[in-house]
Amino acid sequence: MEEKVKSIAPDEQQEYVVNMGPQHPSTHGVLRLVVSLKGEIVKNIEPHIGYIHRGIEKMCESITYPQIIHLTDRMDYLSAHINNEAVCLNVEKALQIDIPDRIKVIRTIMSELTRIQSHQLWWASFGMDLGGLTCFFYGLRDREKILDIFEETCGGRMLVSYNCPGGVMYDIHPNFQKRVKEFIKYFRKILPEYDQLLSGNVIFHERSKGIGKLSLEDAISYGITGPSGRASGFSCDVRKHEPYSAYDRITFKEILFTEGDTFSRYTARIDEMWESMNIIEQLIDNIPEGPFAVKMKPIIKLPEGEYYQRVETARGELGVYIISDGNKNPYRVKFRSPNFVNLSVLNHIAKGFKIADLVAIGGSLDLVIPDIDR
Amino acid sequence: MDKIQLGEFIKSIDKDLEIKEGNQYIEVAVPPSKLYLLAKELRDNNKAQFDFLFCLSGVDWGQDIGVVYHLRSTIHNHSIVLKTRTSDREFPHFDSVSDIWKTADFHEREAFDLLGIRFTNHPDLRRLFLDNSWGYPLRKDYVDDINIVSK
Numbered sequence: 001m002e003e004k005v006k007s008i009a010p011d012e013q014q015e016y017v018v019n020m021g022p023q024h025p026s027t028h029g030v031l032r033l034v035v036s037l038k039g040e041i042v043k044n045i046e047p048h049i050g051y052i053h054r055g056i057e058k059m060c061e062s063i064t065y066p067q068i069i070h071l072t073d074r075m076d077y078l079s080a081h082i083n084n085e086a087v088c089l090n091v092e093k094a095l096q097i098d099i100p101d102r103i104k105v106i107r108t109i110m111s112e113l114t115r116i117q118s119h120q121l122w123w124a125s126f127g128m129d130l131g132g133l134t135c136f137f138y139g140l141r142d143r144e145k146i147l148d149i150f151e152e153t154c155g156g157r158m159l160v161s162y163n164c165p166g167g168v169m170y171d172i173h174p175n176f177q178k179r180v181k182e183f184i185k186y187f188r189k190i191l192p193e194y195d196q197l198l199s200g201n202v203i204f205h206e207r208s209k210g211i212g213k214l215s216l217e218d219a220i221s222y223g224i225t226g227p228s229g230r231a232s233g234f235s236c237d238v239r240k241h242e243p244y245s246a247y248d249r250i251t252f253k254e255i256l257f258t259e260g261d262t263f264s265r266y267t268a269r270i271d272e273m274w275e276s277m278n279i280i281e282q283l284i285d286n287i288p289e290g291p292f293a294v295k296m297k298p299i300i301k302l303p304e305g306e307y308y309q310r311v312e313t314a315r316g317e318l319g320v321y322i323i324s325d326g327n328k329n330p331y332r333v334k335f336r337s338p339n340f341v342n343l344s345v346l347n348h349i350a351k352g353f354k355i356a357d358l359v360a361i362g363g364s365l366d367l368v369i370p371d372i373d374r
Numbered sequence: 375m376d377k378i379q380l381g382e383f384i385k386s387i388d389k390d391l392e393i394k395e396g397n398q399y400i401e402v403a404v405p406p407s408k409l410y411l412l413a414k415e416l417r418d419n420n421k422a423q424f425d426f427l428f429c430l431s432g433v434d435w436g437q438d439i440g441v442v443y444h445l446r447s448t449i450h451n452h453s454i455v456l457k458t459r460t461s462d463r464e465f466p467h468f469d470s471v472s473d474i475w476k477t478a479d480f481h482e483r484e485a486f487d488l489l490g491i492r493f494t495n496h497p498d499l500r501r502l503f504l505d506n507s508w509g510y511p512l513r514k515d516y517v518d519d520i521n522i523v524s525k
Binding site for chain 2: 049305
């Protein structure tokens with residue numbers, strides 16, 4: 001009897017396995033992490049995904065190109081507009097259509113607004129994950145202003161579906177320029193408040209500096225893009241390296257850090273919001289005149305071949321790989337989604353830290369689960 | 375290196391490889407047996423240094439099943455596409471490149487999950503999105519009467 005008790009008594013060497021998710025406030029969706037712990041120290045993380053796998057790539061094979069755009073909204077719902085743009089750019093590239101400047105500028109402004117609102121929501125929820133509930137109210141309050149601008153022009157608030165092959169769905173609302181300028185003026189005043197609230201907070205520094213370090217070599221090898229990769233010094237901004245839309249005619253700097261810890265991933269995103277505002281300010285006053293969409297054939301058929309388009313979403317590089325056999329629906333579509341790739345590094349960088357740090361590290365990677373599962 | 379130089383560079387590694395100039399990237403058709411060594415050479419060679427695998431897609435070509443690798447060098451800023459294919463639809467298998475580029479780990483699991491492509495020497499080849507009872511939905515001969523309403 002005594003022997004038996006001994007054998008089931010918890011051993012100090014034994015690892016304790018905890019399920020984090022699929023319903024957990026800090027995983028921001030249905031992500032399940034099976035975490036092996038030794039005391040409080042994380043030994044291994046095994047992500048279990050697929051809880052909202054909808055088979056978007058399979059569905060794309062049976063629908064037409066304009067219809068695919070509406071599915072891409074539902075991948076990374078916080079960068080909906082940029083996802084749309086990726087498909088449109090790919091289709092336009094395949095058909096060799098010249099896009100008028102007005103469309104390019106409108107798309108760029110919208111993309112940058114999308115980036116700002118995505119980072120605002122990330123900042124809000126990141127603060128909340130680390131115990132600062134006020135951040136959540138600040139972030140959502142300001143994000144609402146961008147969503148109102150979207151609503152006025154696109155009709156939708158989050159899933160805008162504003163792009164279509166050859167342009168955008170409707171012309172911008174007459175109030176658009178005025179409201180965007182008002183927002184920029186407002187947000188330039190508010191953004192330093194974000195810093196006062198969280199960036200300078202001692203508790204926040206303790207919880208984020210030196211936590212979850214990712215070296216440059218690993219960032220490239222794991223393919224970590226977006227602000228998370230640039231925080232490790234990986235120069236991966238597609239807007240700089242392969243400019244699309246109007247990014248080739250504006251000046252902006254790529255935000256690069258070298259530390260690669262949670263804090264630099266945080267600052268990278270804050271700085272990106274400043275940069276996005278600079279980009280919008282350069283464009284908003286000189287939107288060229290012209291049509292808002294090129295007339296396309298009612299049924300779009302891509303010539304046989306393979307097309308790849310990279311864009312920079314709020315979370316990293318989105319790749320749309322279309323193989324066409326000349327029909328009205330694609331033969332194969334692959335979305336290289338940034339979150340799917342960024343998730344793969346979680347085990348590598350969170351190993352050896354405490355389980356409370358896992359929340360901070362996961363938050364700093366800014367994962368959106370529908371984009372992982374597709 | 376531009377497309378032409380890249381093509382010559384690939385020829386200098388192995389002159390039997392079939393090189394096609396695609397509309398965006400230069401495409402190299404690699405037989406499965408040569409894939410791993412070529413991938414390693416492309417990453418390690420100082421002239422090429424393809425250190426960033428930005429996309430790995432499994433594709434069902436009908437007769438054949440294959441994998442497409444999109445590679446990029448963050449140092450030289452050039453890109454290349456590797457394509458490998460096999461006619462063995464029952465048990466398609468390729469060498470895993472997950473020890474060359476760590477990002478391939480998840481991508482290969484996805485290709486296994488959705489297309490049933492096996493990757494030898496992969497550290498942890500399990501289904502990713504679906505459970506074991508599913509077929510391989512991205513294959514062209516996949517039939518699912520219950521969940522997919524076909525017109």
